[in-house]
Amino acid sequence: MKNIRNFCIIAHIDHGKSTLADRLLDFTGSVTDREKQDQLLDNMDLERERGITIKSHAIQMEYTYKGEQYILNLIDTPGHVDFSYEVSRSIAACEGALLIVDAAQSIQAQTISNLYLALENDLEIIPVLNKIDLPSANPEEVTDDIVDLLGCDPEDVIPASAKTGLGIEEILEAIIERVPAPKGEPDAPLQALIFDSVYNPFRGVETYFRVLNGEIKKGQKIKFMATDKSYFADEIGTLKLKQQPKNIIKTGDVGYLITGIKDAREVKVGDTVTSTENPCVKPIEGFENVKPMVFAGIYPVDTEDYEELRGAMEKLQLNDASLVFAPESSAALGFGFRCGFLGMLHLEIIQERLEREFDMTVITTVPNVSYHAYTKKNPDEIIIVNNPSDLPDPSKLERVEEPFIKATIITKADFIGPVMSLCIEKRGVITNQTYLTPERVELSFDMPLAEIVFDFYDRLKTVSKGYASFDYSPIGMRPSKLVKVDILINANSVDALSALVHMDNAHTIGKKMCEKLRELIPRQQFDIPIQAAIGAKIISRETIKALRKDVTAKCYGGDISRKRKLLEKQKKGKKRMRQVGNVEIPQQAFMAVLKLND
Amino acid sequence: MAGIYLHIPFCKQACHYCDFHFSTSLKKKDDLVIALVKEMQLRKNELQDEPVETIYFGGGTPSLLSVQELKSLIAAVYENFKVIADPEITLEANPDDLTEASLVGEQSKTIFEAYKGIGINRLSIGIQSFFEEDLKLMNRAHNAKEAKKCIEAATAIFDNITIDLIYGIPGMSNEGWMQNIETALSFNIPHISSYALTVEPKTALEKFIEKGIVKPVDDEIAQQHFQLLVDTLKEHDFIHYELSNFGKEGYFSKNNSAYWLGKKYLGIGPSAHSYDGLHRSWNVANNSKYIKSLQENILPSEVETLSTVDRFNETIMTGLRTIWGVSLNKVKESFGEKYLEYLIQQSQKYIEEGLLEIDNSNPSLPVLKTTAKGKFLADGIASDLFLLNLQ
Numbered sequence: 001m002k003n004i005r006n007f008c009i010i011a012h013i014d015h016g017k018s019t020l021a022d023r024l025l026d027f028t029g030s031v032t033d034r035e036k037q038d039q040l041l042d043n044m045d046l047e048r049e050r051g052i053t054i055k056s057h058a059i060q061m062e063y064t065y066k067g068e069q070y071i072l073n074l075i076d077t078p079g080h081v082d083f084s085y086e087v088s089r090s091i092a093a094c095e096g097a098l099l100i101v102d103a104a105q106s107i108q109a110q111t112i113s114n115l116y117l118a119l120e121n122d123l124e125i126i127p128v129l130n131k132i133d134l135p136s137a138n139p140e141e142v143t144d145d146i147v148d149l150l151g152c153d154p155e156d157v158i159p160a161s162a163k164t165g166l167g168i169e170e171i172l173e174a175i176i177e178r179v180p181a182p183k184g185e186p187d188a189p190l191q192a193l194i195f196d197s198v199y200n201p202f203r204g205v206e207t208y209f210r211v212l213n214g215e216i217k218k219g220q221k222i223k224f225m226a227t228d229k230s231y232f233a234d235e236i237g238t239l240k241l242k243q244q245p246k247n248i249i250k251t252g253d254v255g256y257l258i259t260g261i262k263d264a265r266e267v268k269v270g271d272t273v274t275s276t277e278n279p280c281v282k283p284i285e286g287f288e289n290v291k292p293m294v295f296a297g298i299y300p301v302d303t304e305d306y307e308e309l310r311g312a313m314e315k316l317q318l319n320d321a322s323l324v325f326a327p328e329s330s331a332a333l334g335f336g337f338r339c340g341f342l343g344m345l346h347l348e349i350i351q352e353r354l355e356r357e358f359d360m361t362v363i364t365t366v367p368n369v370s371y372h373a374y375t376k377k378n379p380d381e382i383i384i385v386n387n388p389s390d391l392p393d394p395s396k397l398e399r400v401e402e403p404f405i406k407a408t409i410i411t412k413a414d415f416i417g418p419v420m421s422l423c424i425e426k427r428g429v430i431t432n433q434t435y436l437t438p439e440r441v442e443l444s445f446d447m448p449l450a451e452i453v454f455d456f457y458d459r460l461k462t463v464s465k466g467y468a469s470f471d472y473s474p475i476g477m478r479p480s481k482l483v484k485v486d487i488l489i490n491a492n493s494v495d496a497l498s499a500l501v502h503m504d505n506a507h508t509i510g511k512k513m514c515e516k517l518r519e520l521i522p523r524q525q526f527d528i529p530i531q532a533a534i535g536a537k538i539i540s541r542e543t544i545k546a547l548r549k550d551v552t553a554k555c556y557g558g559d560i561s562r563k564r565k566l567l568e569k570q571k572k573g574k575k576r577m578r579q580v581g582n583v584e585i586p587q588q589a590f591m592a593v594l595k596l597n598d
Numbered sequence: 599m600a601g602i603y604l605h606i607p608f609c610k611q612a613c614h615y616c617d618f619h620f621s622t623s624l625k626k627k628d629d630l631v632i633a634l635v636k637e638m639q640l641r642k643n644e645l646q647d648e649p650v651e652t653i654y655f656g657g658g659t660p661s662l663l664s665v666q667e668l669k670s671l672i673a674a675v676y677e678n679f680k681v682i683a684d685p686e687i688t689l690e691a692n693p694d695d696l697t698e699a700s701l702v703g704e705q706s707k708t709i710f711e712a713y714k715g716i717g718i719n720r721l722s723i724g725i726q727s728f729f730e731e732d733l734k735l736m737n738r739a740h741n742a743k744e745a746k747k748c749i750e751a752a753t754a755i756f757d758n759i760t761i762d763l764i765y766g767i768p769g770m771s772n773e774g775w776m777q778n779i780e781t782a783l784s785f786n787i788p789h790i791s792s793y794a795l796t797v798e799p800k801t802a803l804e805k806f807i808e809k810g811i812v813k814p815v816d817d818e819i820a821q822q823h824f825q826l827l828v829d830t831l832k833e834h835d836f837i838h839y840e841l842s843n844f845g846k847e848g849y850f851s852k853n854n855s856a857y858w859l860g861k862k863y864l865g866i867g868p869s870a871h872s873y874d875g876l877h878r879s880w881n882v883a884n885n886s887k888y889i890k891s892l893q894e895n896i897l898p899s900e901v902e903t904l905s906t907v908d909r910f911n912e913t914i915m916t917g918l919r920t921i922w923g924v925s926l927n928k929v930k931e932s933f934g935e936k937y938l939e940y941l942i943q944q945s946q947k948y949i950e951e952g953l954l955e956i957d958n959s960n961p962s963l964p965v966l967k968t969t970a971k972g973k974f975l976a977d978g979i980a981s982d983l984f985l986l987n988l989q
Contacts, residue, residue: 525953525975549817549824550978553793553842555919556656557603557857558871561878561902564912567981574982582947 001252002181006073006210007126008090010115011100012108012469016130020100020162020171021059021076027168028061028072031241058196058208058239058254065176072175073210073239073254075195077114082343084113084473085290086196089270091117092286093195093210093254096124096179098171099146103129103137103159106145106440108469109410115149125150126158126174133161145437182252190214190222190273191280197267199319205261208239208254209273212284215250216257221276225283226268230276231259264321290322292340293403293474294347294453295386297328297365297496298354299336301576301587305360306335312358313337316350323350328387332496332580333363333590338387341367344453363578363590366499369450372401372477388484388498394535402480403449406431409460410442411468418463419443426451427502446475448502485510485539487517488531492581496590507539514542520589523547528583599682600645601652601856602675604634605867606660607885610694614737614806615764617798619869619883620658626885630867631667633892635674637866637881640897642678644864644874650679652686652853659724661691665709669716686852688720689713693740693748696723710755720758720851722791723749728781729774732767735812736795737802749785758849760789765827766820767795768813775823779830788849792827793842794820821974828970841919841973858916860909868898877901907985910937915980923957923967937985941966944983948972953979 011017025031057076062069077083077090091097097118101107118125127146132139143157150156158174160167192209200206209216216222216236223230235258237245249255261267269290272283300309310327317323324340341347347367354360371385376398385391385400407428411419413435420430420443428445435441452472460468483506487497497517501509510532517530521544528544555563577584608627609620653675655668663671668689675681696709713721727733730742740748752759761782765775782790795815797804806812828838836844840858843851856863865872869883879901882888891898904912910933917924930938945966948954953972957965968976 525948525972525978526951547817547975547978548821549794550975551841551919551973552796552977554796555841555857555916556854557863557865557873558869558880560857560873560912560916561871561880563977564908564915567915567977568911568984568986570978570981571984571986575986 001184001186001250003068003070004073004182004252005070005096005175005179006075006094006182006252006254007096007098007175007179008075008077008094008118008123009098009100010077010111010118011098011130012102012105012111015100015102015105015108015111016162017076017100020098020128020130020160021074023162023165023168024072024074024172025059025061025241027165027172028063030059030061060238060240060254063172063176065173070176071253072172075210075254082293082341082345084471085288086269087114088117088286089193089195091121091123092270092284093193094118094121094123095182096126096175098175099125099127099150100130101127101142101146103132103139103142104134106138106142107149107410107436109408109442109471111469112149112410112442113408113471113473124179125152126171126178127152127156128167128171129157129159130162132159133164133166145440148437184211184251185213186215186251188213189278189280190216190220190275191284192216192273193284194224194267194269194271194273196269197264197321199264203235203258203260205259205264205267205318206243207257207259207261207267207273209257210254211249211251213251213280214275215248216255216273218245218247222257222259223274223276223279224267224271225274225279226271226287226289227266229266231261234258234260262318264318267321269321290342292322292324292370293343293449294341294367294369295338296341296347296367297330297333297336297363297387298325298339298351299330299333299363299365299496301361301363303334308358309336309354309360309362312354312360313339315358316353320350322346330365330496332494332578332585333365336363340370340386344457361587363496363587365496365590367453368500369403369448369453371403371480371482371500373482374398374400385500388500389495391482391484391500394483400480400482401477402482404446404475404478405449405452405472406475407445407447407452407470407472408442409445409468409470410436410440411464413439413441415464415467416441416443419460419468422456422459422463423447426456427504447472448478448480449474450500450502483534485513486533487513488529488533488538489517489521489585490528490581490583491531492583493533494580494585506534510534510540514540516592517589518542518544520592521583521585524583525550599651599856599861600648601654601853601861601863602650602679603654603656603853603863603865603867603870604660604671605865605870605881606630606655606657606663607868608662609657609659610662610692610739611737612802614735614802615795615798617801618658621885624662626889627663627667629889630885631663631671633889634671634866636892636895637897638674638678640892640895641864641866644872645679645862647680648862650675650681650685652688652856653681654686654688654690654853656690659692659695660689661695665712665716668713668718672717686720687718688722688851688853689718690722690724692724692738693744696748696752708751708755710752714755719756720760721752721756722760722762723752725749725761725782726764727767727770728778729770732764732770735767735769736764746781749787753785753787757788759785759787760791760845760849760851761787763790763792764795765792765823766815766817768815770819770823772819772822772826776826776830779827783830783834788846789851790831790836790844791842791851792844794824824974828973837921839921841976855920858920859922860913860916872899877903905987906933907987909933911980911984914941914983915977917966918954918968918972918976918980918983921967923965926956926964926966927962940985941983948979948982 009017059074061072075090077087158170191213192211194209196208198206218236220233237243238255270287274280322342325337328338329335373383373385375396379398423445428447432444481503483503485499486493514530527546530542531538532540577586607620725745807814831844839850868888871880879899882898888898945954955969
């Protein structure tokens with residue numbers, strides 16, 4: 001146990017986490033040349049393309065230092081606020097953390113919030129100043145920032161470049177010298193923390209765990225405490241680049257477990273694995289059931305593909321337990337699913353995975369958060385509103401509550417003005433303002449979650465010219481003035497375009513939606529009015545003017561085939577559109593409302 | 599009954615809007631004429647003794663051929679096919695080829711007399727506009743003066759004359775367009791073909807618009823021009839028998855009507871298309887390849903078999919462009935009850951909107967047509983009435 005080191009990496013997106021991980025693997029000889037590729041741990045194509053880590057990963061390295069062999073378990077964590085719970089569980093599985101800070105960009109909000117998580121868990125922090133080879137690097141100043149933040153010695157900060165390999169040896173040395181060896185009772189009953197799981201279509205769910213106390217043996221009967229289900233440990237092992245089956249995983253070590261579970265929902269991140277025969281007294285603290293934050297409808301483009309979509313969603317759920325869905329139907333879109341996501345990135349990922357892994361192109365409706373509504377008749381009974389159509393009629397409505405968050409934004413002092421304006425526009429109330437350094441400010445706001453769902457990230461990036469980072473955590477439900485904005489196209493209400501918005505924003509959003517739809521719905525043979533309405537009251541209107549000319553002048557011998565094929569292609573295009581009344585609405589129109597400010 | 603189309607793929611210069619097949623090099627002209635004759639010989643049985651009603655020289659610019667060459671081609675049609683007693687023989691001609699009185703053979707004649715002498719009885723003159731700036735913008739080979747002069751000279755010999763006019767040209771006002779129509783009418787010709795300027799892919803015009811040298815074509819203006827054209831020609835007893843074609847009683851283009859009515863036609867020459875009621879074939883759109891292939895006695899063509907759905911779609915597409923519309927009886931006969939039901943059901947919303955109508959003026963022959971309002975939207979409507987092949 002004294003030669004085991006468990007550590008994670010805390011870094012902001014693009015600060016070089018995955019590249020540094022590649023270097024460590026390389027340097028410790030954990031990968032052969034043949035296995036080498038960039039962002040080795042990000043094994044989803046989507047992760048590599050977007051340069052973000054979506055799932056947690058773990059890998060074991062062996063390294064000889066001063067004649068002794070050490071086992072280093074790196075637990076790579078997701079890099080997005082949508083996945084902050086997973087991050088917290090990964091952190092809980094470690095004794096140390098590499099804090100990677102880009103020498104040009106300095107500390108960002110996401111880094112700080114994860115750093116606090118790490119400090120709460122008593123992790124030893126090793127600050128690494130990365131990308132010092134960049135011409136724009138500012139090592140002295142950023143080192144000062146780090147020293148200010150951690151209260152550490154400037155000498156503790158390791159200058160490095162994951163790109164060139166500079167500082168890698170020093171980092172490994174620091175991990176061994178500074179990160180404490182795991183503590184734990186080898187003779188106590190088994191107590192292991194689940195920090196992630198991966199679905200393998202052939203072997204079922206692979207559970208990743210860290211043993212806190214006791215040990216786990218192959219074939220042993222085990223129990224997951226939160227779900228209260230028992231299994232046999234059919235296979236256990238350590239996580240090298242490939243899995244290495246073992247007979248025993250001892251206290252302090254990290255490993256994988258295969259029990260034949262077929263459904264990812266049975267394996268909950270944060271759950272405790274113990275022995276059925278000799279269970280530990282208490283589960284590991286900090287377990288939570290993952291709760292979706294954002295809801296949207298997902299519909300097949302071709303209504304006939306509903307069953308196929310169901311199959312794809314079920315398969316995705318085996319793989320991603322944080323995805324929840326239930327059937328719903330829409331007059332405009334037919335049968336589909338109301339889905340819950342951890343956040344907007346998660347929504348995008350699901351949409352892309354459906355497309356890539358299942359070849360399912362889908363229509364996503366306007367996303368919303370989960371509201372609580374109370375009626376005059378039953379003022380104490382909570383009605384959970386995950387869908388605009390769930391909102392009771394305004395005349396029967398007593399009150400509505402919406403989820404609020406505490407938003408933390410770190411930005412350069414120059415951008416305080418525009419960042420504040422943005423947050424206030426988004427109904428934020430400032431609660432704190434701290435100068436981290438004379439140049440860098442941390443701002444805290446209480447804000448409705450709904451306001452960050454739409455375009456907050458993009459706007460924040462724009463107003464701060466990229467120099468703002470953002471993190472949030474939920475702080476409960478608060479009263480809200482919520483209205484349902486309906487969209488009428490040619491006087492027909494299109495349910496899939498309805499949105500739940502705050503009353504103060506209803507006019508602006510209604511207007512933007514009408515304008516966007518006017519751009520996206522092709523002109524047809526007649527004028528098409530597009531209206532936004534709250535109940536019976538029209539709040540905005542646009543008109544798509546009728547098409548004036550839709551015919552090519554010439555049509556002789558040779559033109560006939562060509563023209564027929566052209567018109568057939570048009571017909572196919574129209575077939576993919578949704579008919580509402582006598583208006584054809586292209587799929588993009590349903591999605592476009594997600595990006596109203598483009 | 600069938601038609602023969604001969605494609606003469608040469609032009610003096612390239613019009614900026616044209617995407618038809620042509621070459622501006624006349625080097626291969628002799629070889630091409632030989633190849634056209636060869637193609638007719640190789641395909642002499644294709645019409646299976648069906649009599650030829652119309653012969654049409656299109657292009658390109660057929661008036662670049664000498665009278666002698668045209669004569670030999672007409673002779674080849676007669677040699678290889680059965681031709682009715684009084685066929686319509688049309689020649690497309692450009693004004694710049696028609697202004698000078700040419701010497702033909704030993705006798706001094708005008709070119710028009712010479713054309714008449716070899717059996718041509720219908721002239722289609724590519725005027726496009728009577729305004730200098732329009733002709734320049736489109737890179738036509740003639741000028742405004744030649745345009746007028748040649749029609750005047752032609753009317754002395756020919757009575758069956760049609761001219762082409764283009765509207766919706768960037769910069770053309772409604773008044774300018776009206777002047778063009780009135781100038782055309784002043785010659786008392788019995789037929790006018792008139793097209794909206796269309797920006798075809800990979801043409802010079804497309805490039806110019808992309809680069810901002812020429813203003814984009816405005817559909818709104820084109821629609822206004824179209825309306826002026828339709829209304830004015832109607833006042834002058836022209837019948838609007840196809841979207842872009844207006845003729846006085848008895849002067850409709852027989853050759854072109856064959857396309858719109860789904861009749862058989864044989865296309866001779868590079869890029870020419872043929873239709874036998876079930877298959878459509880087309881020759882290679884390359885003069886050298888065409889000539890070489892025929893020198894080796896090989897037809898340089900590809901063929902596609904039209905499915906029932908393809909033919910149904912074509913019937914709709916062409917029918918909605920014409921005064922004859924889509925005969926519902928014919929749909930039922932040719933395609934069956936289900937196709938008819940589908941068509942009627944699918945047409946309903948357009949009938950309600952006043953874009954289509956069912957003409958019952960002959961109760962035993964109901965016909966689906968575009969209304970005056972629907973004509974300029976005929977493609978979009980047709981596409982909506984299409985069936986899709988199951989793939």
